[in-house]
Amino acid sequence: MMAKISLCVSSQTPLVRFNLSYGDLIKKYGRLSLPxxxxxxxxxxxxEFNAGGVTRMVFPLLKRMLDTGILKSPQWVSLNSIGPETIxxxxxxxxxxxxxxxxxKGYGLAKESIWQALHGIQKEGNLSPxxxxxxxxxxxxxxxxxxxxxxxxxxxxDFDLFYIHDFQQLxxxxxxxxxxxxxxxxxxxxxxxxxxxxxxxxxxxxxxxYDVVIASCRRYLESLKRxxxxxxxxxxxxxxxxxxxxxxxxxxVGEFSHKFGIGExxxxxxxxARLDPMKGQDRAIRGFAKIKKNFTDVKLVVAGNGSxxxxxxxxxxxxxxxxxxxxRELVKALGVEDSVIFTGxxxxxxxxxxxxxCELTVLPSVLEGFGLVVVESWLYKKPAVVSLTAGVAExxxxxxxxxxxxxxxxxxxxxxxxxxxxxxxxxSALGENGFITSRRCxxxxxxxxxxxxxxxLVGY
Amino acid sequence: xxPYDVMIKIVIFAVIVATTAVLAKxxxxxxKGMFKTWVPAVRTHxxxxxxxxxxxxxxxxxxxxxxxxxDLFLLILGLLGVGALLxxxxxxxxxxxxxxxxxxxxxxxxxxxxxxxxxxKVIEINPVTTVLLTDDKRLVSVPxxxxxxxxxxxxxxxxxxxxLVPITVNGDVDLPEFESEVLKACHRxxxxxxxxxxxxxxxxxxxxxxxxxxxxxxxxxxxxxxEIISSVNQKISEIEDKIKREK
Numbered sequence: 001m002m003a004k005i006s007l008c009v010s011s012q013t014p015l016v017r018f019n020l021s022y023g024d025l026i027k028k029y030g031r032l033s034l035p036x037x038x039x040x041x042x043x044x045x046x047x048e049f050n051a052g053g054v055t056r057m058v059f060p061l062l063k064r065m066l067d068t069g070i071l072k073s074p075q076w077v078s079l080n081s082i083g084p085e086t087i088x089x090x091x092x093x094x095x096x097x098x099x100x101x102x103x104x105k106g107y108g109l110a111k112e113s114i115w116q117a118l119h120g121i122q123k124e125g126n127l128s129p130x131x132x133x134x135x136x137x138x139x140x141x142x143x144x145x146x147x148x149x150x151x152x153x154x155x156x157x158d159f160d161l162f163y164i165h166d167f168q169q170l171x172x173x174x175x176x177x178x179x180x181x182x183x184x185x186x187x188x189x190x191x192x193x194x195x196x197x198x199x200x201x202x203x204x205x206x207x208x209x210y211d212v213v214i215a216s217c218r219r220y221l222e223s224l225k226r227x228x229x230x231x232x233x234x235x236x237x238x239x240x241x242x243x244x245x246x247x248x249x250x251x252x253v254g255e256f257s258h259k260f261g262i263g264e265x266x267x268x269x270x271x272x273a274r275l276d277p278m279k280g281q282d283r284a285i286r287g288f289a290k291i292k293k294n295f296t297d298v299k300l301v302v303a304g305n306g307s308x309x310x311x312x313x314x315x316x317x318x319x320x321x322x323x324x325x326x327x328r329e330l331v332k333a334l335g336v337e338d339s340v341i342f343t344g345x346x347x348x349x350x351x352x353x354x355x356x357x358c359e360l361t362v363l364p365s366v367l368e369g370f371g372l373v374v375v376e377s378w379l380y381k382k383p384a385v386v387s388l389t390a391g392v393a394e395x396x397x398x399x400x401x402x403x404x405x406x407x408x409x410x411x412x413x414x415x416x417x418x419x420x421x422x423x424x425x426x427x428s429a430l431g432e433n434g435f436i437t438s439r440r441c442x443x444x445x446x447x448x449x450x451x452x453x454x455x456x457l458v459g460y
Numbered sequence: 461x462x463p464y465d466v467m468i469k470i471v472i473f474a475v476i477v478a479t480t481a482v483l484a485k486x487x488x489x490x491x492k493g494m495f496k497t498w499v500p501a502v503r504t505h506x507x508x509x510x511x512x513x514x515x516x517x518x519x520x521x522x523x524x525x526x527x528x529x530x531d532l533f534l535l536i537l538g539l540l541g542v543g544a545l546l547x548x549x550x551x552x553x554x555x556x557x558x559x560x561x562x563x564x565x566x567x568x569x570x571x572x573x574x575x576x577x578x579x580x581k582v583i584e585i586n587p588v589t590t591v592l593l594t595d596d597k598r599l600v601s602v603p604x605x606x607x608x609x610x611x612x613x614x615x616x617x618x619x620x621x622x623x624l625v626p627i628t629v630n631g632d633v634d635l636p637e638f639e640s641e642v643l644k645a646c647h648r649x650x651x652x653x654x655x656x657x658x659x660x661x662x663x664x665x666x667x668x669x670x671x672x673x674x675x676x677x678x679x680x681x682x683x684x685x686x687e688i689i690s691s692v693n694q695k696i697s698e699i700e701d702k703i704k705r706e707k
Contacts, residue, residue, distance in 0.1 A: 131658040132650055137643045144636040177663040198656050 003460050004072035006157055008150050009062065010172060011078050011165040012111075013054045015094060016047040018083030025084065035086035035093050047083070051274065051304070051345065053187060053238065054078075056372060058165065059092075060241040060443055061450060066091045070451050075153050077146050079104075095153065097145045099138075106138030111168045112319075114139075118167060119278060119367050120194040127196050140171070147175040154178070160458045164210075173209035181457045184210040187238075188369045189391065190220040192227035204228040212453055216370040217391040234453050237395070238370045239446025242438070245379045248352045256353035260301065260341050267298045269417065270358035270382075272351070272373040273365070274304050275320040280364035280387065280407055281327050287364070287413030289334040295421055298339065302327070303354055305345040355380040360420045360427060364407050365390050374402070375441040378434035383427045385416045395440060399426070401433035472525045480518025484511045496697040504628075551588060553605045567614045568624060574613040575602055620682055621654055625675040625692055627661075629700070631668060638703060642675060645695040652688055654678040 016038065018025075025046060026032055032040070041047055049055045065071040073091060080096035081104055087094045099107065113130050116122035130136055146169060150162060161181040164172045166188070173182045184207070195203060204227065207213060212232045215221040221235045248256075262268060269288065273279035281302055288300040306320025324342065331340045346354060355361075361377035361384045368390035375392070377384045378401075386396050387407040396402040403416045420427045439445070462470075488507045495503050520530050545552065567573050571582050573592070578600045580592035590607065592600040614620075629638060639661045646659035653659070657678035665672040675692065679685055 128655050132647055132655070134644070134647075136658065137640050137647075140643065141636045141640050144639055148635055175663065177666065202660075 002070075002455070004069060005454055005458055005460075006160045007062075007071050007074045007163060007454070008153055008157070008159045008161075009058065009074060009076045009163045009165070010146050010150055010169055011054055011058060011076070012168050013050050013052065014078035014080040014096060015054060015059055015076070015089075016049055016083075016087070018047045018080070020046050021082055022084040032084070034084060035088040036084050038087055038089035053372070054165075056240050057238055057446075059090075060244075061239070061447055062092055063090050064241070064443055064447050065451065068447075070447075070454075073157075075157055075159075077149050077153070079107075079142065079146075095149060097142065097149060099142060099145070103138045103141060106135040107142045110135040110139035114167065115188070117196050117199070118188060118190075118194060120191070121278075122196075127198055131198075139168075143169060143171045144175055147172050151176060151178060154180070161454060163454075170203070170206045174206050181211045182209070183212045183214060183453065183457065185214045186220065186224070187216060189367045189389075190215060190223050190227075192223045195227065200228075207231075211457055214450075214453065217394045219394065220369075220391065234449070236446060236449045236453075237441050238372050238375075239441045239443050240372055240375060241443040242379055244348070245355075245376065246352060247380075248349065248356050252349060253353045253357050256350050257357060259350075260343050262299060262301070262341070262357065265297060267295070267421065268354075268358040269298060269300050269421075270303065270354055270361045270377075271300065271364065272303045272346075272354070272361070272376070273363070275306055275323045275327075277319075277323055278366050279304075279368070280366050281323070282330055283364040283366075283407050283410060283413065284362050285327065285330055285334065285336065285340060286410040287362075287417060288340070289336045290410060290414035291417045291421070292336055292339060294418065298417075298421060300336075300340045301343060301354060301358065302340060303343045303346050303351070351376075352380075355382060358382055360385065360417075362413070362417075363387055363390055363392070364405075364413065366407055368392070372441070374434075375438045378431070378438035381428075381431035381435045383420055383430035384434060385413065385420065395437055400430070401437045402430055469526050473522045476518060476522035476525060480515060480522070483518070484514045487511070487514065492697075496694045550603075550605075566619065566622070567612065567616075571614055571616040571619060574615060575606060576610045578602055579615075618657070618678065621657070621678040621680075623677040623679060623685055623689060623692075625677070625689065625696070626664075627673040627675060627696055628670050629673065631666070631670055633671065633703060635663075635671065638699065641699045641702070642696060645699065646675070646677060646692065649688065649691065652680060652684055654680050 020028065022032075025036070025041070028046075029040070038047070043049070062071065062074050062076075066074065073093065076092055076094045078094065078096060079099070080094075081098045081101070083096065085096055085098065087096075110130065110133070113122055113127070113135075117127055150172070153159070159180060161183060162173070162176070162178075163183045163185070164170075165185045167186065170184065173184065176182070207224070207227075207229045208231060210231060212234060213224060213229060214234050214236050215224060216235070216238055218235050221233055224233060256262075257264075271281065271284050273281065275281065284300065284302070288298075291298070327342070331337050343350075343354075355377060359382070361373065361382050363371045363374050363384060363386045365371065365387045366389065368387065371386065371390040371392035374384045374386055374390075374396070384396070384402045386393050386402050386404055388404050389407055393404055396404055398404045403419065405412045405416050407413075420430075487510050491507050491510060492503065495506070520534070523530050523533070567582055569582050569585060573579065573582055578592055578594070580594040580600060582590060583593045584591040585604075587604075589601045589603050592602060594600055627642075629635075642661055643659055646653070660676045662674050662676065663671060664674050675696075677688065677692065679688055
């Protein structure tokens with residue numbers, strides 16, 4: 001029998017964001033010893049699960065690895081300035097790095113600039129000043145705090161390995177200066193041609209501080225090797241726990257439609273993404289506006305709100321609100337106000353109803369690390385129109401399990417919408433084939449691949 | 461019952477030892493305060509040499525007060541010293557060179573260097589030798605004394621701009637806070653530093669009592685290196701004092 005792995009995970013985004021501080025929780029419940037068990041708190045009132053990969057992918061992965069005996073009592077370090085220092089749920093203990101408001105703000109701004117640079121939307125000339133601003137010191141402070149906390153936990157838990165997630169935490173392995181194996185998962189797109197010259201040396205040195213780097217698709221991995229990463233690497237497609245996506249009842253679908261003003265005879269095109277210019281909501285709206293005259297009964301449902309970074313209880317960057325304002329202006333300018341519905345955040349039940357209710361989905365991202373929403377859409381056998389630049393495009397065979405389009409060409413998108421809204425047989429075939437492809441992103445498959453990387457590294 | 465005169469001698473011995481300890485401590489602090497701008501490693505070594513010297517003199521004086529002969533003790537100590545010097549001449553030469561290379565020779569683990577007929581990447585610097593990994597994946601061990609005698613060429617890109625400042629802090633220091641303060645201090649010297657390379661603080665070792673760090677700075681003009689090093693060392697000393705006071 002294989003020995004269980006003692007694992008420390010670190011991600012910037014925590015599993016849950018709190019509506020109440022630790023002090024407020026104590027006032028509400030009386031004595032609450034740390035770590036607080038989430039089951040003793042009320043979801044919705046006291047806390048909410050964060051949207052995105054942490055909740056959909058990493059948390060289910062750890063739970064399944066615990067259930068199957070691969071891991072023992074994982075510890076998870078993340079940023080969470082509001083709420084208790086430690087919580088626990090499903091056998092996992094979460095340790096929160098708590099920073100002052102000003103530090104969080106500075107960290108968020110620096111991180112945003114780094115993100116923009118890695119997506120090619122920050123000019124090289126603006127990057128040099130960033131490195132000398134107080135915000136960059138806050139960014140370093142955050143990473144150092146996570147590294148120190150992880151090392152402190154190592155003294156108590158004697159970890160077999162560390163698993164660090166996403167670009168903003170890349171410096172951690174270099175900072176830790178620990179011999180124990182470290183895995184890094186790169187979630188956003190990686191294109192070595194977009195990395196500013198200024199950062200090449202330090203970025204390569206940060207990457208090379210890890211024993212293994214995992215990327216979300218093959219092309220990012222190849223780019224990473226060209227960039228100068230010399231260690232072991234692996235590509236593992238992101239995954240979801242397919243069992244948590246149920247077929248909603250007729251009444252649940254009815255409630256969803258009623259809540260967002262979708263008529264019985266309306267045909268629905270669905271887009272699910274956080275509100276961010278990089279997600280390309282504007283491109284979906286422009287493509288949609290071009291077919292509106294020919295398909296008067298179609299509505300575009302834009303689901304999603306800001307991420308943890310945009311949330312006031314998260315990092316507090318307000319880019320989601322600003323982007324929503326611009327999208328509303330665009331909808332007005334294109335004369336499609338009555339046909340575009342912004343739902344904001346959807347609960348999991350509402351999301352299931354949205355997939356069930358729609359006829360097709362669209363992922364119009366300018367750049368996209370992967371795009372698990374396409375896999376979600378496939379689970380409901382709905383055809384997806386996918387941006388060529390998204391990571392998930394690697395799994396899409398044009399006209400076999402989806403349609404690919406150029407996100408910079410709204411005519412191309414409009415044609416793809418028209419094709420699927422007109423050709424029911426094609427739409428149905430793409431949905432069916434997409435459902436088969438979705439198996440490549442099932443949790444079980446992802447877990448086996450992740451476990452192999454971990455076990456190879458620790459040697460058991 | 462201990463005779464009265466013996467009691468007096470023991471008390472005098474104890475007083476001299478205590479005075480020696482206080483004197484060693486005061487001089488240590490004075491050196492630290494007076495030479496803030498020195499490289500911390502050199503300052504620490506000077507403190508140690510002064511402290512050991514005071515203790516040797518103090519102990520000899522104290523032992524004499526007990527009525528014991530110290531000339532034989534000094535003779536044995538001297539002979540042991542000469543014997544050790546002769547027996548370990550090569551090793552001591554290398555260790556001494558290591559000390560000087562730490563402070564004055566500009567290369568570190570990871571750099572590409574050329575010394576004598578050997579060249580390669582430095583993968584280890586131990587007290588006696590420096591180990592190079594050559595391009596054809598062979599290990600070359602170069603005695604440290606060679607680095608004092610021979611010309612050393614560091615071929616690492618941008619290395620001529622690099623300043624490495626070793627820092628040792630107590631194990632219980634709030635490292636994120638300390639790092640923030642150091643970076644802020646370095647940012648104030650930005651006009652002397654290369655804009656493309658921000659200062660970086662790296663952990664080099666962790667013990668129970670101390671954390672060894674290295675601050676890497678890239679200067680615009682190498683001719684200003686000494687002034688920058690002095691200024692940075694002074695700032696670090698002030699930050700350490702500030703953190704101690706706040707504790």
